[in-house]
Amino acid sequence: MKKIVLVTGASRGIGAEVARQLSRLGFFVVLGYNKNKEKAEQVLKDCGGNGVCVQADISKYEDCEQMISEINKNHGEIYGLVCNAGVTQKKLLIDQTEKEMAEIINTNLMSAMYLTNLCLNQESEGFEKPLKHIVFVSSVDGIKGNAGEAVYSATKGGLIALSKSLKDELEPFGVAVECVELPAVLGTGMMDEYTKEELEEIKKTYKVISKETAAEYITKPFVK
Numbered sequence: 306m307k308k309i310v311l312v313t314g315a316s317r318g319i320g321a322e323v324a325r326q327l328s329r330l331g332f333f334v335v336l337g338y339n340k341n342k343e344k345a346e347q348v349l350k351d352c353g354g355n356g357v358c359v360q361a362d363i364s365k366y367e368d369c370e371q372m373i374s375e376i377n378k379n380h381g382e383i384y385g386l387v388c389n390a391g392v393t394q395k396k397l398l399i400d401q402t403e404k405e406m407a408e409i410i411n412t413n414l415m416s417a418m419y420l421t422n423l424c425l426n427q428e429s430e431g432f433e434k435p436l437k438h439i440v441f442v443s444s445v446d447g448i449k450g451n452a453g454e455a456v457y458s459a460t461k462g463g464l465i466a467l468s469k470s471l472k473d474e475l476e477p478f479g480v481a482v483e484c485v486e487l488p489a490v491l492g493t494g495m496m497d498e499y500t501k502e503e504l505e506e507i508k509k510t511y512k513v514i515s516k517e518t519a520a521e522y523i524t525k526p527f528v529k
């Protein structure tokens with residue numbers, strides 16, 4: 306039976322590498338994307354076509370609902386959920402608008418709650434719930450904070466707290482919940498926010514890892 310794993314933000318960056326690694330592990334990968342359909346389709350090719358690309362703006366509950374029901378209807382029940390998609394904005398809180406703050410919170414944090422809720426409520430063929438793995442992609446910013454990315458850091462801290470609560474709620478029922486607090490990962494879209502000089506500074510002050518290593522942390526729970 307095919308095991309379906311949904312990876313949000315799989316059109317580029319870390320999520321694309323997560324999708325490639327999961328497909329090498331034999332999973333049927335659903336590559337979630339928002340704006341970059343062509344990039345997602347290219348990643349699906351890298352996955353040997355063992356999967357499908359699905360568009361959704363995960364900051365909106367209705368889009369998440371539509372995406373999960375489409376996957377269930379066309380492919381089956383979701384076995385693993387990787388909440389990877391995320392956005393940031395390099396701006397002091399004093400200068401941010403309500404809309405800008407809401408976009409970061411809804412994309413990074415609310416979406417994880419929406420998708421977990423929807424995957425847990427999937428109609429299942431058998432007695433057992435189909436969902437067995439949830440992985441949230443957080444950041445060291447969620448532990449240490451980051452001046453200039455306060456809202457982003459708050460969402461990443463929120464994912465850590467969410468995962469701790471869900472571990473207690475779900476692990477007795479056989480659902481493994483993980484949260485990965487990544488250090489800096491160079492060469493992704495999120496890093497386009499930084500100037501060359503800032504990137505040099507990041508290399509001096511942060512632990513820096515590659516996209517491949519970041520993806521290995523995320524896919525570890527799926528390795529038998």
Ligand SMILES: NC(=O)c1ccc[n+]([C@@H]2O[C@H](COP(=O)([O-])OP(=O)(O)OC[C@H]3O[C@@H](n4cnc5c(N)ncnc54)[C@H](OP(=O)(O)O)[C@@H]3O)[C@@H](O)[C@H]2O)c1
Pocket residue numbers: 313314315316317318319320337338339340341342361362363364388389390391392412442443444445486487488489490491493494495496
């Ligand atoms: N890069 C780092 O240094 C670093 C460090 C720690 C943690 N992280 C975390 O790792 C994750 C991936 O980061 P990255 O650097 O790989 O990012 P990235 O290259 O900027 O890619 C972001 C991904 O998220 C998707 N996305 C954004 N908004 C979305 C929305 N509203 N609905 C659906 N998908 C949406 C994008 O889809 P489209 O392209 O299709 O629009 C894209 O696939 C994030 O959660 C980030 O916080 C990154």
